[in-house]
Amino acid sequence: MTQLAAAVPFSDPGLQYIELRQEIDQAMHRVLASGWYILGEELEAFESEYAAWCGARHAVGVASGLDALQLSLLALGVVAGDEVIVPANTYIATWLAVSACGAVPVPVEPEPDGYGMDVTRIEAAITPRTRGILPVHLYGQSADLDPILAVAARHRLFVLEDAAQAHGARYKGKRIGSHGNAVAWSFYPGKNLGAYGDGGAITTNDSGLAQRLRMLRNYGSRQKYVNEVRGMNSRLDPLQAAALRVKLPHVERWNRQREAIAQRYLDGLQDCGLVLPVTHSWAGHAWHLFVVRSAARDRLQQQLAAAGIASLIHYPIPPHLQQAYADRGLVEGDLPLSERLHREVLSLPLFPGMRDEQVDRVIEACRRLLEKKNNEPLSYGLA
Ligand SMILES: *Cc1c(COP(=O)(O)O)cnc(C)c1O
16 A cells, blocks of 8 residues: 555654653653652652742642642632632633632633633622632643732732643743742643643642642641641652653753744644634743634534544533533523634644644645635545
8 A cells, every 4th residue: 555644643642752761661660669659759859840840939749630720729728609710711620620629610701812811801700709810821821920910919819820731831931830829730641741641730939838738639647647637639649750750851842842833833824714823922832732713613623534634622612511510500602702712713733743744734734625615525535
């Protein structure tokens, strides 16, 4: 059989393992042979390296990004009945963390020219029960933190950042990791810094908060069998910490690769009818995802698939319309800007190690499909 153009996967986290295989294997074997598998030196070493990388004083490793958010909210004092302001347009984990504390996520619509929370709408969402603001650095682009921090200071609210998609992203030149009171991270395998399973962390400059987080992730205990508060079991495994220590020094280089791919898309997809992502002046983009918009999104996705190109929708159903939030009583039409994004967004393949010819193949397919005026699927002659 002749060599057909290869399929373009959406991402390929296995490439990073192949690249660093020897070092990752050695690091994981070191942990296996140590006989020490929970907390301990390996985790502490990762925590101090990650804190330094983020420009924060403390990092606390936990079991997932969702736990990082929930534990942060608990450590910041959120209790049942409180309200926390969240973006309407985000992954549902942002909302679930608030709900898990018995608090109420209060959604704010996205900005008109982008995907992040519209900071000008935050103040109107504040009530006497509001305790904090939870911005998300969505798709790898930092939220506009200065106005968020200013509103928070005026109303004595905390700011917890959801940075699950933003490893290495910058706000006005400074890496995300210590702008708000706490910053929650995920090391889910597909993130810009991914583990070989679930993992997460919180970074903060607040020593008291870091200490509470260390207790809360470990049964509410600082000293074994002495439980000061009702905590959880949510610790980053030393095995994962060891692998993350190997990968961390490479994240900036991988992010530069992501940026080059994004730039190639931006150049190649101009004027073809797609709404392309806008990078704000304040943002150093980590390009976790390259998200375009099209009114013909579903058809475009199907036809890309027929051409062997994977794409994903982040996210098909907004949190307020998920069955999980049916009891909030929010219906279609309540958050129209967010709902429109959910109908129109499509994430194109983007991952470190993606080749130029793969990017070009996606660009060509998008242009060809969008320039076609009728609805018939194209036939892709592979001969
Ligand atoms: C991935 C993600 C999370 C949750 O992280 P997990 O490690 O999967 O629990 C939270 N928020 C956002 C925006 C995410 O993308």
